[in-house]
Every structure is written in C-alpha cells, then in structure tokens.
Amino acid sequence: MKQRQVFIAPRAKHDILDLEYTIVNEYKAPQTAKTYVKGLYDVITKLSIYAESIRLSDKQDILRFGATARSIRYKKMAIIFTIHENHVVVRAVIPASLIKK
Secondary structure (H helix, E strand, C coil): CCEEEEEEHHHHHHHHHHHHHHHCCCCHHHHHHHHHHHHHHHHHHHHHHHHHHHHCCCCCHHCCCCCCCCCECCCEEEEEEEEECCCCEEEEEHCCCCCCC
C-alpha cells in the first residue's frame, strides 16, 4: 500500500478540540480526555498507511463531506476523510450516532 501524508482540516481540528473540552469540562475527566484524544490522533495517523483500504461511503451524512468521503470509527466517534493523490484529508470527527442515512 502507498503511504500518504495526513492533513487535518480546520473543521476536524475544531471537532477534536470541542470533544476534548466537553470531556474535560462537562464530565470533569481531564485524564480521560487526554487518553481519548491521543487514541483518536493515533487512528488518524495510521490512515497514512491504510486509508485506501476503507471503502467509499454510501451514507448521505458522510457524503456531504465529499463525493469520495470515507469513514472509520474510534470508539463512539466517526472520523470522516477523503483521499487526494498523495494525501489524506480528515474532514470531520463527529459522533457516530449522528450518521443515519
């Protein structure tokens, strides 16, 4: 498999910061937030190796991020990304429960 560079779009960065803020401030669990976000970034980083092996999505809730959008899960979150030549762009990180159709 081809190795690609991974970029995180501003929307996805905001999504991750928002998630971290929620875990720290609403659930009062800063260590959990740190561990969760580290795991999320670990999965995102590994997309550089296997992103192409993830199938294209047929769900409209994912396709709104691009006609070739794909998604993987990390715990209860969906990482939505697209592939462009030599790089992977993470478009959003949203609760997987929000993806319905």
